[in-house]
Each structure stands twice: as structure tokens, then as C-alpha cells.
Amino acid sequence: MKSKNKIVLLIISLVLITFSCNKEVKQRSDLEIVRNNNNRKSYPVIKMDSALAITTITKQKIQELLDLSTLYTAGNRDTEIDSVIYAQMQSYFFEQDSNRLSSLLLQLDSLKVQTAKVGNISVSKEIKGNDTLDLAKFYVEYFDFRNRLIGSYEKTAHYVLKPSPVKFVKEFKFYFVDFDSKPKKDSTSVGVTK
Numbered sequence: 001m002k003s004k005n006k007i008v009l010l011i012i013s014l015v016l017i018t019f020s021c022n023k024e025v026k027q028r029s030d031l032e033i034v035r036n037n038n039n040r041k042s043y044p045v046i047k048m049d050s051a052l053a054i055t056t057i058t059k060q061k062i063q064e065l066l067d068l069s070t071l072y073t074a075g076n077r078d079t080e081i082d083s084v085i086y087a088q089m090q091s092y093f094f095e096q097d098s099n100r101l102s103s104l105l106l107q108l109d110s111l112k113v114q115t116a117k118v119g120n121i122s123v124s125k126e127i128k129g130n131d132t133l134d135l136a137k138f139y140v141e142y143f144d145f146r147n148r149l150i151g152s153y154e155k156t157a158h159y160v161l162k163p164s165p166v167k168f169v170k171e172f173k174f175y176f177v178d179f180d181s182k183p184k185k186d187s188t189s190v191g192v193t194k
Contacts, residue, residue, distance in 0.1 A: 094175035
């Protein structure tokens with residue numbers, strides 16, 4: 001009888017050991033994301049042509065802003081860490097205006113987005129009068145808390161590169177002028193004609 005109990009206990013302990021050895025996928029914690037995202041130089045210093053470098057940096061800045069935004073919408077919005085996250089999000093904009101973020105945060109809130117991933121991106125210049133606008137058109141995929149796809153959306157961001165000269169090095173600071181800006185209509189509105 002004692003030997004049967006020992007065998008049963010041994011089998012149960014082996015089963016428990018086998019099932020307890022599941023290796024979980026390590027995800028970045030929210031604090032790690034907040035700690036590492038800022039609007040300072042965070043891209044690798046390698047040689048690449050300027051168009052590729054601008055595209056890479058733009059995609060990275062868009063992803064960082066979306067990461068901070070999803071983290072902010074997941075929080076209570078009344079804690080100290082939420083105010084730090086909000087200040088970091090505003091540092092990505094040339095003019096720190098709360099209206100620049102409101103439409104993005106409203107969309108993330110209404111869709112209950114947990115994570116976002118930037119997809120295809122194309123960077124272009126558009127000439128309007130005497131001004132040259134730097135635009136980035138990109139696709140973003142939103143996922144819920146179960147990592148299921150909510151949807152894929154096409155967005156446009158207007159950005160600017162401001163010179164930030166360092167001795168003997170040509171560097172720029174990246175800022176968004178407008179995020180998810182809607183293109184203006186080319187035609188006039190339809191009205192009553194005589």
C-alpha cells in the first residue's frame with residue numbers, strides 16, 4: 001500500500017513539474033515603455049541615405065507616439081505617471097497643444113485599443129504656395145487586449161525636422177506638426193447655382 005502511494009505521489013509530482021515548466025513570452029512592461037520612449041535620439045547611428053533615414057526615423061517616432069498613447073488611454077489619467085506620459089506625448093509635437101492629441105486619444109478610447117503597430121509608410125513632400133510640407137502616410141493596425149485585430153487604418157502625419165547643430169555633426173530634431181491630419185478638399189463646396 002505504501003509503495004502504491006509513493007508511485008502515485010511520484011507520478012503526480014512529475015505531472016506538476018512538467019506543466020509548471022511552461023515558458024512564457026516576455027513582454028515589455030508599461031514602465032519600461034514609458035522609461036525608454038522620449039523625443040531624443042533613439043535610432044541607431046549607421047550610414048544610410050537620407051530618404052531611408054527619414055523614413056525609418058518617422059516610422060519609429062510614429063510607433064513611439066502610438067505606444068505612449070495606448071499606454072495613456074489604458075491608465076486612469078489622473079495619476080502622476082499618466083501626467084508624465086502625457087507630457088512625453090506632447091514633447092513629440094512642435095507646438096505643445098492638447099488639441100493635437102485629443103482626436104488620437106479619442107479614437108483609441110472609443111475602439112478600446114490595447115496595442116498599435118505601424119505598417120507601410122511612405123514619406124513625401126507637398127508644396128503649398130511657398131511652403132513645403134513633409135508628410136508621412138502610413139497604415140496602423142489596432143489590437144485589443146486579447147491581441148485580436150480591431151482594424152487597419154490609413155493615417156497621415158505632418159512633421160518637421162528642425163536643425164539641432166552639434167559641433168561638426170549635422171543633426172535634426174523630429175517633431176510632429178499635426179498627427180492624423182485630414183487632407184483638405186481640393187474642390188469648392190456644392191451650393192446653389194443660378
